[in-house]
Amino acid sequence: MRKALTRLAVVAALLAFASAPALAAIAGSGHDFSSETWNSSGEICKPCHVPHNPNPGGSTAPLWNHTLTSQTFTMYGTTVAGTTPDATPNAKSKLCLSCHDGVTNLDAFGGAAGSTPISGAANIGITLADDHPVSIAITPGSKGIKGTLGSNVVIYSNKVECASCHDIHNSAGVAKLLRTSNAASALCLECHNK
Ligand code: HEC
Numbered sequence: 136m137r138k139a140l141t142r143l144a145v146v147a148a149l150l151a152f153a154s155a156p157a158l159a160a161i162a163g164s165g166h167d168f169s170s171e172t173w174n175s176s177g178e179i180c181k182p183c184h185v186p187h188n189p190n191p192g193g194s195t196a197p198l199w200n201h202t203l204t205s206q207t208f209t210m211y212g213t214t215v216a217g218t219t220p221d222a223t224p225n226a227k228s229k230l231c232l233s234c235h236d237g238v239t240n241l242d243a244f245g246g247a248a249g250s251t252p253i254s255g256a257a258n259i260g261i262t263l264a265d266d267h268p269v270s271i272a273i274t275p276g277s278k279g280i281k282g283t284l285g286s287n288v289v290i291y292s293n294k295v296e297c298a299s300c301h302d303i304h305n306s307a308g309v310a311k312l313l314r315t316s317n318a319a320s321a322l323c324l325e326c327h328n329k
């Protein structure tokens with residue numbers, strides 16, 4: 136009996152350990168909405184994903200549950216190197232802007248219209264001209280860009296998007312949901328050869 140109990144305790148501990156990383160990462164992060172007043176479901180994933188009947192608008196994220204932004208954005212202009220971003224944010228960045236545009240309600244998920252837009256420093260807004268360019272092509276070896284990019288950033292169809300620098304689920308456990316620490320500008324130097 137004693138032995139069986141010990142074995143059970145070990146199994147329970149192993150299970151807790153094995154299932155911890157995925158949830159531990161987003162839980163407690165800036166994207167853990169479980170105790171927000173606008174999220175009466177109390178669930179972490181639900182504002183963004185649902186197991187059945189996802190947002191019929193469709194998107195590039197699996198089982199997406201949030202209303203997509205319908206705003207018109209002002210993009211970053213032509214860069215010093217002469218590169219111009221796409222005319223509108225790509226689908227990947229639109230996922231983020233579906234809350235961070237400051238207009239689309241946070242609680243606009245599961246088909247509800249919602250009533251609470253994002254506020255404070257997390258409000259990136261519809262003017263992206265004053266933010267690091269997104270939906271912009273990256274050419275390794277071109278002016279200012281490394282020949283071989285660091286392995287912590289993610290490039291989407293040859294473009295830099297919000298999620299190139301940020302990890303929506305906080306998997307890396309770095310402040311501001313960054314893909315890697317920006318201490319000594321390490322994140323910037325994943326792409327730039329300064
Ligand atoms: C703030 C919105 C948001 C929340 C909250 C969120 N996700 Fe995601 N999730 C996304 C986005 C956006 C993508 C697409 C990422 C990409 O393609 O780079 C994604 C992708 C995924 C994927 C497929 C790709 C991968 O990264 O494995 C899984 C599985 C997933 N999410 C599960 C979850 C679970 C489980 C939860 C809750 C514990 C959760 N997500 C919470 C936005 C969210």
Ligand code: HEC
Nearest residue numbers: 165182230231233234241255257297298301303310311312
């Ligand atoms: C469902 C709405 C929603 C979506 C979708 C969403 N966010 Fe957020 N995000 C928020 C809210 C709400 C906060 C927290 C604001 C606060 O705490 O004041 C936040 C916080 C953040 C922060 C700051 C975290 C911190 O620790 O300070 C970053 C960075 C961020 N989001 C990036 C993204 C990126 C990149 C995407 C897309 C890949 C994304 N978000 C998609 C709602 C969302």
Ligand code: HEC
Nearest residue numbers: 228231232235256257259267268269296297299300311317
């Ligand atoms: C080139 C990398 C990069 C890209 C692309 C990028 N960010 Fe960030 N973002 C950062 C860094 C670095 C910080 C942390 C800045 C700081 O702490 O001073 C940050 C901070 C933030 C914050 C937190 C602001 C605050 O003061 O709490 C939010 C929200 C955010 N980003 C959302 C986005 C969204 C949405 C996009 C796409 C439209 C995006 N980011 C694209 C690098 C990036």
Ligand code: HEC
Nearest residue numbers: 213214215216217218272273288295299300322323325326
């Ligand atoms: C994922 C790759 C990536 C990361 C990480 C990244 N950048 Fe960039 N950055 C780019 C690309 C691509 C361009 C556009 C290059 C071009 O003009 O062809 C750019 C352009 C710039 C420009 C020039 C804009 C102009 O108008 O000419 C500055 C300044 C800049 N980045 C600063 C930063 C800083 C600061 C960081 C860290 C917080 C950072 N970048 C992180 C990819 C990145």
